[in-house]
Amino acid sequence: MTTFDDRERAFETKFARDEEMQFRITARxxxxxxxxxxxxxxxxxAETDAYAKAVVQADFEEAGDEDVVRKLVGDLTAAGVEVDEATVRKALADRTVEARRQLIESQP
Structure with a gap:
């Protein structure tokens, strides 16, 4: 059973590491x-820093990206910026790629 237990621990460790990395990518x-x-x-x-933190916090309201998209569309529209949901989703996809790249490059 030792080999099986070792494999199980290895899979659990990998799962935990992957979940942590996904969390960090999403936050970034x-x-x-x-x-x-x-x-x-x-x-x-200063406002940019505070707003970026507010967007990170908004993601904890519900599972998925809908809470972030809703916040951004609402805030941008309220600020007089003409934006639609598709534009925000495109920006979200682009920033996901960038966040993943930044975290991979920062790994030792």
Missing amino acids: RNRLLGEWAAAQMGLTA
Whole structure:
């Protein structure tokens, strides 16, 4: 049973590591997305930092990306920026790729 137990532990460790990496990618993506939206709205550097943190926090409201998309579309529209859901989803996809690249490059 030792070999089986070792394999089981290895799979559990890999699963935990993959889940942690996915969480970090999503958090980084949301921060980048918040910075993108802040630039669209013309916010200052301090406002941009605060807004990016708010976008990261918004993702904890419900599972999936709908809460983030809803927040960004609402905030951008309220700020007078003409944007649709498709544009926000495209920005979300682009920032996902960028976040993954940044985290992979930062790995030792």
